[in-house]
Amino acid sequence: MHRNHKLYHFLVERTWSLTENWYESLDKENSLGVYASNDPLVIDKVKQQNHEFHIRFCKVFDNNESSEQFSIHFDEWINSISKDEEHLNTPIDVILHEFFVTQNQYLDLIEEFVRTSSETYSQETINRWNRVVIKNFNYVMTVFTREYHAHSQLRLKAQQELIIELSSPIISLSSSLALLPIVGEIDTDRARFILENTLNQCVDKGIRHLLLDLSGVVIIDTMVAHQIFQLIESLSLIGVKATLSGIRPEIAQTAIQIGIDFSKTSIVSSLEQAIATSKTY
Template sequence: MHRNKEVHTFLLSKARQLTDEWYESLDKSATSGVYSSTDPKVIEKLKKQNFDFHGVLCNVFAEDRETFSKNIDEWVLNLANDKEHLNTPTHHILKEFMRVRNQYLDFIKEFADSHSDDGIFNQFNLWSKVIIEAFDRVMLRFVELQSEVVEQQLQNQQEIINELSSPVISLNAETALLPLVGNIDPSRAELILENALEQCVDMEVSQLFIDLSGVVLIDTMVAHQIFQLIDALQLIGVKPILSGLRPEIAQTAVQLGLNFEHLTITSTLSQALTIKNNEI
């Protein structure tokens, strides 16, 4: 049985010493991110995170496996979401976990050396194995959870970029402009369709200029979605005027059999705006 009240109490009593010795031995010049910070608030928070970790980790000798794993995951998730640790190379973080693990192994040896009970050697090996397995779990869960956090952040950033890269810009009470720039993949094209329709309804525009001069290349699926947008705009009473249609895109549209019959198309946006001014 690896649970042991004496070992738990002994390690818990060393928590402050563990934190102080760890930070003092930290080579600030050989690390980056949170470990090399000179900001007093960052340093204080880092030490608290380390100290709190000991309060959780020591319980490997006091709690059942399920409870211990749950509490460890909560601590790891907080660390994985921490801004300073997100800006720290993962290999530096794992290195510090391994240094702290060595601290624990040294204290386990100190505890074992202070006892001369029969079988203490076997107990020492068991306790050391428990510590190593606990740290292996912590490091694995940290990498897993931080990867999830980073992936979610990237996804959120991409959604923001997509939204900002397809804004409907109001020109006056009745007209608006949708300038499209850069590469357009199917997911972005779908987002453009949804956002443009919603924004046109919210802005109550009757005419939308769609400028494609900033789009270099699109595939057949994307071209089809853009012309779906044009059809949808007409269904909700918004007149689309297309400008900047490159030859490659026009060729793709023709190959798809898309109908240009009732669509106003100009070479440039300035020509499209001139048409509107002349109508006024």
């Protein structure tokens, strides 16, 4: 049995010194993210988070704490830290390094406890305590890495969606006329977003005529070209006239090769022409 009342209290009494010693040992000049911050609020928060870690971790030696309770309480801490914005802005390898530093703090404290204790503990008992520390740090780091990755992916997806949205704006030119300038590389996901976002915004804004300018698009593949012209057909179904401008020769060739019919599409060579021919709207 690894639980020991005296060891537990020995560790609990040193939780704040563990935090302060850990923070003082940080190489802030060469560190990154949350550990390099000079913001007093960030520094205070990361210390509180570290101290909360110790309060929960010490319970692994508490006679009144079951293994199930320990996991539940620690999972709460892990979930909170893994989605913390400051930690998400810190490379995962830097965070894991600090976990290993903290693990060594516990191994050193166990050594100190044995050395200063009035009781004598067998090497088997000491080894058991050390294995418990390492085992539970492995658990914490494994779960933290998994949760950190999950939250990072969610944040990345949200950022990508925002970038796509900002890169495909519907610009109102009048109460019923709008411009959609498409710039940069278009992949399948972005083309799908443009289709959905454009239809929704045209309905919301009461647009009757949309100028779709492709002069900022260098190249698109056949699937994307099909989706762009599918957008034009979808616009007509909701009563919106579309005028295409700025089609490069490569894009025109791709459209012809996949059999897109231009006969019902209003096409002009430039955005200036498109605006000039839309004066009646």
